[in-house]
Amino acid sequence: MKLVVQVKLLPTPGQAAALESTLRACNTAACEVAVTARQVGCYRNYDLRKHVYQGIKVGYRLGAQAAQHVIKKVCDAYATLNANLRTGRYGQPGSRRRRRVEANPVGFRWDAAQPYDARMLSWQHDARTVSIWTVDGRLKGVPFTGSPDQVKAVAGLPVGECDLVHRDGMWFLYATVEVAVPELICPDGFLGVDMGIVNIAYDSDGTGYACGRLNGYRRRQQRLRRRLQAKGTQSARRLLARRRRKEARHAAHVNHVIAKTIVTEAARTGRGIAVEDLTGIRDRVRLRKPQRVTLSSWSFHQLGSFLAYKARRAGIPLVQVDPRYTSQTCNRCGHRDRRNRPDQETFICRSCGVVAHADHNAALNIASRGVERWGAVNRPHVA
Template sequence: MQLVVQVKLLPTPDQGSSLEATLRACNAAASEVAVVARNTGVYRNYHLRKHVYQAIKTDHGLGAQAAQHVIKKVCDAYKSLKANIRAGNLGKPGSKRRRNAESNPISFRWNAAQPYDARMLSWQHDARTVSIWTVHGRFKGVAFTGSPDQVKAVATLPVGESDLVRRDGRWFLYATVEVREPELIDPDGFLGVDLGIANIAYDSDGTRHAGTRLNGYRRRQARLRRRLQATDTKSARRLLVRRRKKEARHAANVNHTIAKTIVTEAVRTGRGIAVEDLTGIRDRVRLRKPERVTLSSWSFHQLGSFLAYKARRAGIPLVEVDPRYTSQTCHRCGHRDKRNRPDQETFACRSCGVVAHADHNAALNIAQRGVEGWGAVNRPHAA
């Protein structure tokens, strides 16, 4: 399996200026290629190369590999755009946003990530430096740093394509590394995980990962943003720019911690992990206006992706189950009734009388569906 490892570059001022010029040249070329692709209706890499390859090399001073990566980047961007349009992520047919996406060429920010391959980037792990291509020539001895795990990963694992990224005035390389994937275990049951807003995750063992602190943190950040936007001074705008990704980084760290805890427990007990398939939940759920912000900021997809790759690295099966009625169905007797859930936290079965936390009851149902789904696929003839 492939993982992305982030390392921080420590260029000198001259090296930093050349890296910036490189990103500007590559993304200006990408925007021009996107216009040609839109005007000609050619979006396949090989065919588009015939229209633009020589021109962007000459006009923007790009090397052969950089020019090919620019063209591929444009083709990939249009492929993603087409997929988003097909999935309805840019609105219904005829909507203003969708019309703009379908008619206007894609444009690239000057600091959009630029891919590098082994011909353009090489690693000197002993010196902890890289040799990297720029429009001003190849720079050797550009220092990099990272956590011990990150540095070890790029030094010991096969490194594929890397992306050069400038973020908040700092330089990074996002390196793709190949990790050997262990065989999946034959699970002894499943650990069900109910994902939510009040509780970010609640598993079938009764472990709760409350969302109170994270939701409170998000509300404080929203209030601070409103105050800074209302102030609208130069220093307030500068502070807004500095803080713009702080909330996202904090939420990602919380999700990493929760996912690691869940996978560790599954490994310890030899079980698989069962989660709800929440695809399209934002389109299905109808909420009052004050609750829409909370749902929009709910990063359940990110937590699910963290669970998926951490489980794969550990050899733990992860299955997605149908989420319908998990919160209304009794895990003990199977009775389903809307009235079984009188409020957000409480589950009280009107048939057998069992009382439990609503999310714990849902997690137990998810665990049972995980067992049934796994058995149906992997042991179809078991007695």
């Protein structure tokens, strides 16, 4: 299993200048490669090398490995663009936004991340330094730091490709490491997790995660963004950028805490985890304008990905189930009716009369569907 570990570089001013020159050269070359790829209609890595490899290697003082990584980065960017076009992320065919995206080549910021492999980057763990390639020559003895877990991971686990990242005036390496994972347990039932707007997550044991206090934080951030956007000055735009990154870090921290708590509870009780398959939820649901802002202000996909990798590391099975009608169906008698849910928080079955918290009821339905899904996939069919 692959995990990404972040460590912070501590370069001297001269080393930082060399790293900056390297990122500028690599990303300027990537922009040129992207234009050529669009002109010749070639988006495959090895085929595109025939058109651009020698030019960018000589013109931008790139090493052989760096030039190949630049070309691969451009091909990956076009692959991502085409996947987004197929899923309709840029509008329907013929729309103005989609035509503009299809006509223009992919662009790269000067400080976009640059991949490094073992030939371009080596680690000296005893001295806690790295030796890293730049356009101005090899930089040796660049110190790095990180949390004890991060430093231990890059020192004790196989390290694959790394990304050099410049963010907020700081330098980072995002290293991919290989982690051994245990065999999946045979679950004794499933812990259902319902994801929502008022309650970010609610499990089938009746525990709600990050509810009222977090929603107050999100509303405050939304009001602040609205005021800064209305002001429109340069300082307001800088503050908006800083607030965006701060809110993203806060959301990631909360999602990590929620995911870790859920996985720990599932492991303690020997159960698997069942979650809703929310792929494309923003395109499927129809909401009023204020609700759209609320729906888009939290990364449910990130929470789902955190649950997936933490569960895999703990050997806990995780299944995705169909989320349709989980909030309208009674977990006790199975009766489904839109009127079973008179408001956001309350569930009252019109057939058997059971009264429950709406999110708890939905989580119980998700847990039941998880058991069915696991049995359908992992148990042999009887003829």
